[in-house]
Amino acid sequence: LNEGSFFNLQMQLNFFLPHFKLYDFADRHNADITRMIFRVANIPYEEVLIDRNNEWQQLQREMPLGTLPVLEIDGHKIGGTTAICRQLAWRFGLSGETAADDSIVDMLADFLHEAHISLKSWINAIQNVNNSEQDVESLDKMASHYVSTRLGPVLEKHLEKNGTGFLVGGKMTWADLMAVSFFNKLFDSGREGFISAFPLIKQHYQQIAPIVLPPTKFNDKLNEDTLPIALTA
Amino acid sequence: LNEGSFFNLQMQLNFFLPHFKLYDFADRHNADITRMIFRVANIPYEEVLIDRNNEWQQLQREMPLGTLPVLEIDGHKIGGTTAICRQLAWRFGLSGETAADDSIVDMLADFLHEAHISLKSWINAIQNVNNSEQDVESLDKMASHYVSTRLGPVLEKHLEKNGTGFLVGGKMTWADLMAVSFFNKLFDSGREGFISAFPLIKQHYQQIAPIVLPPTKFNDKLNEDTLPIALTA
Numbered sequence: 001l002n003e004g005s006f007f008n009l010q011m012q013l014n015f016f017l018p019h020f021k022l023y024d025f026a027d028r029h030n031a032d033i034t035r036m037i038f039r040v041a042n043i044p045y046e047e048v049l050i051d052r053n054n055e056w057q058q059l060q061r062e063m064p065l066g067t068l069p070v071l072e073i074d075g076h077k078i079g080g081t082t083a084i085c086r087q088l089a090w091r092f093g094l095s096g097e098t099a100a101d102d103s104i105v106d107m108l109a110d111f112l113h114e115a116h117i118s119l120k121s122w123i124n125a126i127q128n129v130n131n132s133e134q135d136v137e138s139l140d141k142m143a144s145h146y147v148s149t150r151l152g153p154v155l156e157k158h159l160e161k162n163g164t165g166f167l168v169g170g171k172m173t174w175a176d177l178m179a180v181s182f183f184n185k186l187f188d189s190g191r192e193g194f195i196s197a198f199p200l201i202k203q204h205y206q207q208i209a210p211i212v213l214p215p216t217k218f219n220d221k222l223n224e225d226t227l228p229i230a231l232t233a
Numbered sequence: 234l235n236e237g238s239f240f241n242l243q244m245q246l247n248f249f250l251p252h253f254k255l256y257d258f259a260d261r262h263n264a265d266i267t268r269m270i271f272r273v274a275n276i277p278y279e280e281v282l283i284d285r286n287n288e289w290q291q292l293q294r295e296m297p298l299g300t301l302p303v304l305e306i307d308g309h310k311i312g313g314t315t316a317i318c319r320q321l322a323w324r325f326g327l328s329g330e331t332a333a334d335d336s337i338v339d340m341l342a343d344f345l346h347e348a349h350i351s352l353k354s355w356i357n358a359i360q361n362v363n364n365s366e367q368d369v370e371s372l373d374k375m376a377s378h379y380v381s382t383r384l385g386p387v388l389e390k391h392l393e394k395n396g397t398g399f400l401v402g403g404k405m406t407w408a409d410l411m412a413v414s415f416f417n418k419l420f421d422s423g424r425e426g427f428i429s430a431f432p433l434i435k436q437h438y439q440q441i442a443p444i445v446l447p448p449t450k451f452n453d454k455l456n457e458d459t460l461p462i463a464l465t466a
Contacts, residue, residue: 064337065344065387076333080347082315083340100309104297107316110346111298114313117350154298 020045021072023063025052029127031069032184034084036177036212041092082113089174101169108158108167112178115151119143126189140191147186147194152201155179159200165207172208180209184217253278254305256296258285262360264302265417267317269410269445274325315346322407334402341391341400345411348384352376359422373424380419380427385434388412392433398440405441413442417450 020038024031026049038045050056050068063070065079071087078084086109089095096102116123122139158167167175183205186192195201209217253271257264259282271278283289283301296303298312304320311317319342322328329335349356355372391400400408416438419425428434442450 064340064391066383078336078340080340080343082343083336086339087336103311103316103320106319107297107311107313110313110315113343114350117347150299158297 017043018074019072021048022046023048023050023059023068023070023072025050025056025068027052027127030081031084033081033174033177033181034069034071034088035214036180037085037088037092037094037174039214040094040172040177040212041088043092081116082109085109085174085178094172094174094177096173097169097171101173104158104168105173105175108155108175109178111154112151112175112182115146115182119146123185126185126191144191144194148197151182152195152198155204156198156200159204165204167204172211176204176208177212180205180212184209184213250276251307252305254281255279256281256283256292256303256305257301258283258289260285260360263314264317266314266407266410266414267302267304267321268447269413270318270321270325270327270407272447273327273405273410273445274321276325314349315342318342318407318411327405327407327410329406330402330404334406337391337401338406338408341388341408342411344387345384345408345415348379348415352379356418359418359424377424377427381430384415385428385431388437389431389433392437398437400437405444409437409441410445413438413445417442417446 020043022031022034022038022045024047028035028049050059060066062077063079064077067079069081069084070077070079071084072078073087078087086095086106089105096105119142122143125136125139155167159165162168164170166172167179179201183192183195183201186194187205187209192202253276255264255267255271255278257280261268261282283292293299295310296312297310300312302314302317303310303312304317305311306320311320319328319339322338329338352375355376358369358372388400392398395401397403399405400412412434416425416428416434419427420438420442425435
């Protein structure tokens with residue numbers, strides 16, 4: 001392919017690609033996994049950031065579950081993290097390779113989603129959403145217990161059994177992204193000690209996070225727009 | 234078809250049908266939605282009921298998420314309610330009719346699953362699992378608030394918009410079964426007042442529950458094995 005025909009191919013792909021519109025709150029916490037999928041698949045999308053205090057009350061009625069994130073695909077709205085991710089995953093090749101693999105992806109993604117729901121007040125507290133005034137110390141204790149007795153052992157066992165560095169099969173799936181999203185909250189808040197007993201989870205995070213998270217996360221002091229990482233060596 | 238060829242057809246179907254083995258605790262609370270799917274699809278399965286106090290500690294290590302329900306399909310184990318239901322739904326025609334419909338099924342099923350997780354301590358308390366000694370009154374208050382402000386309005390709106398009596402499209406999907414499973418807990422414990430403001434949800438439950446729940450639920454005084462309902466008229 002020369003440059004011209006590559007450009008034509010791109011035009012054609014864009015022509016057939018639906019218009020994706022992602023609604024999230026202005027703090028961008030709720031749709032982080034969806035953004036990872038778009039980033040890995042290199043697919044353009046429109047982002048609508050909503051002010052929790054002003055616009056939300058008006059817009060909430062138009063959202064199918066009354067919550068964010070919401071993904072609009074050619075005008076058709078889907079709400080809820082796992083429904084959005086599953087929809088995008090089959091479009092962009094982030095599902096399991098076989099039906100059997102995909103049911104394990106489903107299982108682990110739902111398991112990680114359950115962790116997000118069960119630890120919601122803790123996550124809000126450490127991300128300081130809604131100026132949470134909860135008792136962080138007792139929430140930390142609960143979260144640490146959940147990670148060390150439930151989340152950690154199950155994921156570590158799956159990583160060991162699978163043995164490819166990914167959670168399921170030999171390729172990246174949206175279950176890997178769900179895991180990175182969860183553990184990113186630990187790494188970002190200085191709580192990576194929660195997973196010190198799980199070396200394979202740590203390794204999984206360190207290998208996948210740089211690919212799926214925004215480059216700024218790993219180069220806080222660099223402005224990625226003016227100084228590409230490749231030029232700094 | 235005469236009786237002989239029907240028998241052969243059945244044999245053939247059984248030959249191609251995988252062997253399904255459903256693991257649940259002896260109180261049978263955890264796999265109720267899975268049982269509904271098998272009942273509606275009229276598919277045979279083996280049930281393994283586990284004693285929470287004796288066998289569980291030993292068996293827990295063999296379960297992929299360390300929890301029940303688990304569905305074993307020809308020796309391959311899947312854990313987690315939504316992953317199990319999604320797998321069976323596409324096998325037995327309980328998914329959405331189109332890709333767009335199916336993403337709404339996913340969305341509502343996950344939304345209902347979230348309700349089950351968020352209200353877990355309340356559900357345990359009213360079902361008296363683990364001899365829960367929680368404060369039922371304050372849990373009831375929380376659950377009633379969740380149903381009237383979150384679950385109820387979203388489902389009522391979807392039922393109104395869809396207008397077929399089902400949650401999505403013109404046929405039964407596993408989202409309907411997730412709803413029946415949740416609201417059955419209200420009806421069974423005398424708390425149907427929680428949904429008095431949502432007439433379409435009540436109608437949905439009353440139309441679908443008799444089809445998907447065991448007949449004994451609706452004919453407590455009849456022994457379904459010795460006295461078929463058809464003979465009592």
